[in-house]
Amino acid sequence: MSTESGFVTSATELRAYAPAADLSIASPSSRDSGAQARPRTSPQHLRTEPGPVRFVIIGLAVTFLTVFVVLPLVVVFAQAFSKGVGAYFSALAEPEALSAIWLTLLVAAISVTLNLVFGVMAAWAISKFDFRGKTFLITLIDLPFSVSPVISGLVFVLLFGAQGFLGPWLQAHDIHVLFAVPGIALATIFVTFPFVARALIPLMQEQGTQEEEAAISLGASGLQTFFRVTLPNIKWGLLYGVLLCNARAMGEFGAVSVVSGHIRGETNTMPLLVEILYNEYQFVSSFAIASLLAMLALITLVVKTVLERRLDEGQVPYDH
Amino acid sequence: MGLTLTWLSVIILIPLAALFLKTFELSFDQFWGIVTSRRTLNALKISFGLSFAAALVNLVMGTIIVWALVRYRFPGRRLFDAIVDIPFALPTAVAGVALTQLFAQKGWLGAPLAELGIKVAFTPVGIFIAMVFIGIPFVVRTVQPVLIDLDPEIEEAAASLGANRWHTVFRVILPGLVPALLTGFALAFARAVGEYGSVIFIAGNLPNVSEIAPLLIVIRLSEFRYADATAIAVIMLLASFLIIFAVNRLQRWAQNRTPVH
Amino acid sequence: MTIEVKNIVKKFGTFAALDNVDLKVGNGELLALLGPSGSGKTTLLRIIAGLDWPDSGEVSIDGEDALARGASERQVGFVFQHYALFRHMTVFENVAFGLRVQPRAIRKDEATIRARVKELLDLVQLDWLASRYPSQLSGGQRQRIALARALAIEPRILLLDEPFGALDAKVRKELRQWLRSLHSEIHVTSIFVTHDQEEALEVANRVVVMDKGRIEQIGTPGEVYDSPATAFVHGFIGESIVLPVDVSGGSVRLGGRPLNIAANGAASGASKLFIRRHDMQIGPAGSGALEGAVRHVRSFGPIQRAEVTLSGEGNTVIEIDAPRDRELQAGEIVSLQPRRYRIFAAQD
Numbered sequence: 001m002s003t004e005s006g007f008v009t010s011a012t013e014l015r016a017y018a019p020a021a022d023l024s025i026a027s028p029s030s031r032d033s034g035a036q037a038r039p040r041t042s043p044q045h046l047r048t049e050p051g052p053v054r055f056v057i058i059g060l061a062v063t064f065l066t067v068f069v070v071l072p073l074v075v076v077f078a079q080a081f082s083k084g085v086g087a088y089f090s091a092l093a094e095p096e097a098l099s100a101i102w103l104t105l106l107v108a109a110i111s112v113t114l115n116l117v118f119g120v121m122a123a124w125a126i127s128k129f130d131f132r133g134k135t136f137l138i139t140l141i142d143l144p145f146s147v148s149p150v151i152s153g154l155v156f157v158l159l160f161g162a163q164g165f166l167g168p169w170l171q172a173h174d175i176h177v178l179f180a181v182p183g184i185a186l187a188t189i190f191v192t193f194p195f196v197a198r199a200l201i202p203l204m205q206e207q208g209t210q211e212e213e214a215a216i217s218l219g220a221s222g223l224q225t226f227f228r229v230t231l232p233n234i235k236w237g238l239l240y241g242v243l244l245c246n247a248r249a250m251g252e253f254g255a256v257s258v259v260s261g262h263i264r265g266e267t268n269t270m271p272l273l274v275e276i277l278y279n280e281y282q283f284v285s286s287f288a289i290a291s292l293l294a295m296l297a298l299i300t301l302v303v304k305t306v307l308e309r310r311l312d313e314g315q316v317p318y319d320h
Numbered sequence: 321m322g323l324t325l326t327w328l329s330v331i332i333l334i335p336l337a338a339l340f341l342k343t344f345e346l347s348f349d350q351f352w353g354i355v356t357s358r359r360t361l362n363a364l365k366i367s368f369g370l371s372f373a374a375a376l377v378n379l380v381m382g383t384i385i386v387w388a389l390v391r392y393r394f395p396g397r398r399l400f401d402a403i404v405d406i407p408f409a410l411p412t413a414v415a416g417v418a419l420t421q422l423f424a425q426k427g428w429l430g431a432p433l434a435e436l437g438i439k440v441a442f443t444p445v446g447i448f449i450a451m452v453f454i455g456i457p458f459v460v461r462t463v464q465p466v467l468i469d470l471d472p473e474i475e476e477a478a479a480s481l482g483a484n485r486w487h488t489v490f491r492v493i494l495p496g497l498v499p500a501l502l503t504g505f506a507l508a509f510a511r512a513v514g515e516y517g518s519v520i521f522i523a524g525n526l527p528n529v530s531e532i533a534p535l536l537i538v539i540r541l542s543e544f545r546y547a548d549a550t551a552i553a554v555i556m557l558l559a560s561f562l563i564i565f566a567v568n569r570l571q572r573w574a575q576n577r578t579p580v581h
Numbered sequence: 582m583t584i585e586v587k588n589i590v591k592k593f594g595t596f597a598a599l600d601n602v603d604l605k606v607g608n609g610e611l612l613a614l615l616g617p618s619g620s621g622k623t624t625l626l627r628i629i630a631g632l633d634w635p636d637s638g639e640v641s642i643d644g645e646d647a648l649a650r651g652a653s654e655r656q657v658g659f660v661f662q663h664y665a666l667f668r669h670m671t672v673f674e675n676v677a678f679g680l681r682v683q684p685r686a687i688r689k690d691e692a693t694i695r696a697r698v699k700e701l702l703d704l705v706q707l708d709w710l711a712s713r714y715p716s717q718l719s720g721g722q723r724q725r726i727a728l729a730r731a732l733a734i735e736p737r738i739l740l741l742d743e744p745f746g747a748l749d750a751k752v753r754k755e756l757r758q759w760l761r762s763l764h765s766e767i768h769v770t771s772i773f774v775t776h777d778q779e780e781a782l783e784v785a786n787r788v789v790v791m792d793k794g795r796i797e798q799i800g801t802p803g804e805v806y807d808s809p810a811t812a813f814v815h816g817f818i819g820e821s822i823v824l825p826v827d828v829s830g831g832s833v834r835l836g837g838r839p840l841n842i843a844a845n846g847a848a849s850g851a852s853k854l855f856i857r858r859h860d861m862q863i864g865p866a867g868s869g870a871l872e873g874a875v876r877h878v879r880s881f882g883p884i885q886r887a888e889v890t891l892s893g894e895g896n897t898v899i900e901i902d903a904p905r906d907r908e909l910q911a912g913e914i915v916s917l918q919p920r921r922y923r924i925f926a927a928q929d
Contacts, residue, residue: 046475060384062388062400137325141328149412149516150514150537151339154550157546247409251413254517271517300409301406474665476652476665478667479652480659483682
């Protein structure tokens, strides 16, 4: 029974991929030497559209992606190098640029570390335990994804700003949160919180609790179980979450823009510096910084693709 | 466990609560006054209206892109599949300056468009373009897995019942994708409404004409009019809650229609 | 409507799914394609429907070249193994689909379509489910809706791929009888694919046994069961005892010892002796062709099933079914005489 359907499935796949093998219409008669009349509609065409329709659809898709996605990316590099390689590197070597790069790395390091620890904990709590308010917790974790980045920044201004709830107290104790590194880090943590947890929850739910229970029944302690059983099982998912979390942390603009105060050389991250330089018509400098961020995005995408392949392999159920 | 909840509270719950607390400092009349002021209303109209239009374009183009990526083989298919994620991955400020440069009057696309008398950068059209850019991965990545998993027997069944390709696509396949399409549309819409970085450079930011709601929040903040900023934020937050709610309902609906094998 | 399949060859890569298959199906038949997985039966069904295309060969329906038409123009009803119901449509709309997508010139008006769908839902006794969605139906109900949907286009022939494959045992049995009586009511030439011999023998009026892309035997259920044409058919249908024997000059030897049975014209050489479990006559020691010690006996219903260790044959254990007129005892030495048997040349 199961082997029978397995055979049918593989035959089905063969059929599904046959028509798509090339752009041109695979004429069935070309494969048959027979002189008899061949069908107008062959099964090669059963699951696809006539050649011209295919051509138009592919053309539209490729054109759209090229104009709206590829071109903006190309523009970044073209502008960055428009005055030559020398201008590009001297733009990056400006103290302002260096301090922005440093701040970006620092903020990303802080927020990725914290979100890694708490993301794993949140995912672990949600996927391995049942408790009241679990749905609420999931909604809470998802929330930063659906809130405008500007609002994400705003809430911290309301908390820590001069007119904010904690503002007077902070001022009295001379603690700087807003327009300083802590504020930028907080806003970034808020915005990037969901990535790690979101990457892990489905993975951990799928794996269930059996392996952990087995480990505990064999005498492992809670921490041993986590580091020797749970963690190896989720490492690729974890890496995936960290990767996306890092990309967003380094690239976040809206939320950070609201809390940073744009103090040059002090509270400007790379995206903020891109804005400032652009508004000052320093296009080469602006796009030079932008090109670094664009490279970060491209590297992230490549690694993400590799990780997704790993994750797909890891998800092959072994009990089927 | 307790630590997790504490952290979540500190990082997410308390800041959001601050937003609503701040709102309650306003009387209803004050709140209503802010929200219905001409500039606020226009900003909201621009944000929601253009987001809706951009999400519509994403719905149509996203479907076409998914179809091409899933159903056809063509040179560079894998590359284009990866490219779809760029708007997700590219920092919004970078996207913003790049789109502006591209569509500015002397830009690669702006110049030919200007010859045709079409001005994109620093107009509402620019906002629309940026929103289309930012939204496209949402539709593609939501619909793609559903189309891949579609049972080939469904199409064969339609053909054996006498349906031509047109009927099969428009009466059988696309209706089957409706939950995923609507989810992708809602996600793209929600993202566009809240989008800031990739829009503000190309927008022109003229009050009442090309000023989006998130920018108005930032402006009010820089003027230290916290109450105004908060009121607009609350309206936008409520809208995004509604959208999340709609998406969840959609997903439940889609699950109910899936046959249990 | 008749179906004629000639010299069909179909390869998936290097794997020959169908290897020169010929088949004629008469008007009003209910034919079963029976075989193990990978035997090519589903591929043959799909080729007849136009869902797959042969590499060479001919298919004609009612004397008309079917390969000149695509699946959507053949007017062939096809019931898929997993039903392939359109999940976004109600049961009613599923059944109506084939009528709604007809070319405008011959499309019926809404009232006629509604009446026809109602009629079909009555036929499969599920008219009360018209407004449900497929996900709200049981497996057996989905099966019947899929059948009603296929019948809506007034198919010239009806093809069913493993029609009961996805159902549990009890529903399976009910649906078998239902399908047979439905067929006698509507009398459409029908072919169904199954890997379940019981299903094929019980439902079909003729059975086509397939293996490795070839047709092994075509015959009525009685013929394929009682007179299997090949070793494969004998082994695949019914429970058989298989013993390796040598045939030379009309005598049959088992492990070097002559057996007291006729070769019935079997060719000389290494062969296989096939005996149905219930075709083994048990007698007192020393009276039959074979002898053995009863190892274990289980009695249920009208029979007792005995495991017998054949003496002198390397402790070969065979299972036989005997009537309960004489209760066997474990340890007892008995003789065994095949009442009916067949000898086929050993294949490899």
